[in-house]
Amino acid sequence: MAEMAIQVRDLVKSYPRGVRALDGLSFVVPEGTLFGLLGPNGAGKSTAVRILSTLARADSGQALVAGYDVVRQATEVRRRIGLVGQRLSAVPTATVRENVLLQGRMFGLKGRALATRTDEVLSMLALSDVAGRQAGFCSGGMKRRVDIAMGIVHRPRVLYLDEPTTGLDPDIRVQLWSDLTALVRQEGITILLTTHYLEEADALANDIAIIDSGRIVTTGSPETLKQKLRGDTLQVEFESDQSEEAIRGALAGLDGLDEIRVDGRRLHARAPIGGAAVPVVLARLGQEAMAVRSVSVSQPTLDDVYLAYTGRRFATQADAGASAGGQSS
Ligand SMILES: Nc1ncnc2c1ncn2[C@@H]1O[C@H](COP(=O)(O)OP(=O)(O)OP(=O)(O)O)[C@@H](O)[C@H]1O
Incomplete structure (x- = not known):
């Protein structure tokens, strides 16, 4: 060793x-x-x-x-x-x-x-x-x-x-x-x-x-x-802020959709196969008249790891930290 x-x-x-x-x-x-x-x-x-x-x-x-x-x-x-x-x-x-x-x-x-x-x-x-x-x-x-x-x-x-x-x-x-x-x-x-x-x-x-x-x-x-975070990261950006409760309601029962989190206009979730989940998720959101601006599917990043373990996004906090503690170059 x-x-x-x-x-x-x-x-x-x-x-x-x-x-x-x-x-x-x-x-x-x-x-x-x-x-x-x-x-x-x-x-x-x-x-x-x-x-x-x-x-x-x-x-x-x-x-x-x-x-x-x-x-x-x-x-x-x-x-x-x-x-x-x-x-x-x-x-x-x-x-x-x-x-x-x-x-x-x-x-x-x-x-x-x-x-x-x-x-x-x-x-x-x-x-x-x-x-x-x-x-x-x-x-x-x-x-x-x-x-x-x-x-x-x-x-x-x-x-x-x-x-x-x-x-x-x-x-x-x-x-x-x-x-x-x-x-x-x-x-x-x-x-x-x-x-x-x-x-x-x-x-x-x-x-x-x-x-x-x-x-x-x-x-x-x-x-x-x-790799421990299996599947893909699915992110949806809405035209306006949404309530987590309403989104959870709209997506209830969708097979394999996990770690649903809503932060203002953004929805984050994990899906076994992101590409397959997109049309189903969009259809459900459409039924509830939730206007979507963009959708993305990506492999897990360290930010997703951070989110999975702490329940918070790293990027937002880090930006605040970098500007608070940064030194000029
Ligand atoms: N000398 C000190 N007296 C009192 N509290 C302190 C002192 N130094 C750190 N703390 C507190 O201890 C906690 C941990 O601080 P620490 O500086 O170790 O964090 P950090 O992760 O290094 O943060 P940063 O990225 O801002 O440097 C914070 O709540 C901070 O306010």
Whole structure:
């Protein structure tokens, strides 16, 4: 069996005024994989990352990182982790190279070894050409890469990335995804990534865990989780808002139609064969004079997985989170 880079068991953490940020959080991350922790604002992702990086203590439960206990062996853990938080950490008036050198020095690297390793990470993150530029003058995507270079210069076994692409342009995000995949491959590093973007987790993660109110509601590879939702996703958009009760009434008794949810003008349901369900569903809605604007049938996405386990759509919450917590590029 693969060695586990991170083992989290039953973590509980409460903040003042009764906020239970973690409520029995448990998951494992095999070495050399990229693990995505997905959840809306306030789900407890940052709290988990802070505990796993020894910056905060859980009330109870246990966490091992690279085989070391985050409380009893905090120094050992700190030596083996890199943390790229939501805020940029590079000194804006220092050059890209100076920032990475400084970080390496803080972890005890010196002389030729430090210089060689700095050049290596700059090259790995496509920063060699801007090594002499002040970090403050770099674009948003480059600044993120500088942060990551700083996070890995000391060759950590585990790298935490807390929403690394929030606020970045889509094409820059995709570029960063390929940088991260290369890091896992070249450095054998384990990455724990928190994200608001489902497609990011889908594209990058070997395994994901969906976190909701401080607990993991499901975990597995994106493919497995999607396959578990058998059938197709059926979405209908109406001309005007509809009541869930009226729609349920109209569709009552339709064979195989499942997980019916109504959100304003949208109806979401699962059907064993989407294409076959469309005419029947449209006929029933037509009988009730519910005017339909559009219909779509698709394979399950991670958003459907999220909906199936939490009863809510991820996208709406994530949009709110991204704009609330985003940084400009
Ligand atoms: N220092 C604190 N004091 C009090 N409550 C806190 C503190 N930090 C976090 N919380 C609360 O704990 C819960 C979990 O927060 P956390 O930041 O871990 O969630 P998150 O999933 O990382 O959200 P985000 O995506 O916004 O960072 C939230 O209800 C939050 O308001």
